[in-house]
Amino acid sequence: MTKLNEIVDMDVMTAYTFHAVILIVKMMLMSPLTGYLRMKNKAFANPEDAATFVKGEAAKKYLRTDPDVERVRRLHRNDLENIIPFLFIAFFYSFTGISETTALIHFRIFTAARLLHTIAYLVPLPQPCRGLGFGVGLLVTFSMIFQLLWNGLNLL
Template sequence: MIDLREILDLEILLVFAKYTVLLTVKMMLMSLITAFYRMKKKAFANPEDAGSLGKGDAAKKFVRTDPDVERLRRCHLNDIENILPFILIGFFYSISGVSLATATLHYRIFFASRIFHTIAYLVPLPQPCRALAWFTGYLVTFSMVYKLLVHVLSIS
């Protein structure tokens, strides 16, 4: 097991931090892009959000769904559902004693799969492009889970 003092010196954590920051920024950008599209398409989820475009009944016509905004929202939701578990599992994976090369490969593949998933979602590319990108990222996360479970079960 790794001594807590050694964690600060682990190059794996620096690599993990880099990909975590990049993925988090990507996820945050999806929120900004969705907000931009809501304003551009004048398609708001709440009456108070449309309040700047009119009062009362005038604002209500802007409380609607738009296919482009909804597509962005679904892409962002998919990021949340996949990136957050990756970050949590990836942290423990980083301190589990895995080699730098193996960890870096996991992080890079997951990052690339999420970027490709977003492109496939927003362009949109024909299926199975998006499904394969999602599955690749999911497989990477489960690969890390498997390594953690094997490691935990072997020391129990």
């Protein structure tokens, strides 16, 4: 039976795991931040949530959108659209025999880009900060996709 450490560089897998955990925790923190801002700004999406804070008909006025809440929700959605594909692609990429240095470059740049994107979204920083965070992360993911496809084509 083939052992995992015979088909994958464990240093690359360790690096992947480290960066994946950072990105997943960062993404997961958007949900409690959204909830915090909903309570702070009294902007609820569901009647039962508004009714927890205000009783009766007055609760209806708290069923509204709030710019701060919507900003964090857009950030969270952007994370879901970019981090999840990265996690899958980077996982498969880790099995291609790539050098640890090359893998670390990809993982570190993507992680840094997503952290920049988050800071730029939350602060907010002037453009092109957020756009750079998004674009660089996307380029890193496509770099790994290209290498996966190239290696796959060479195997056929």
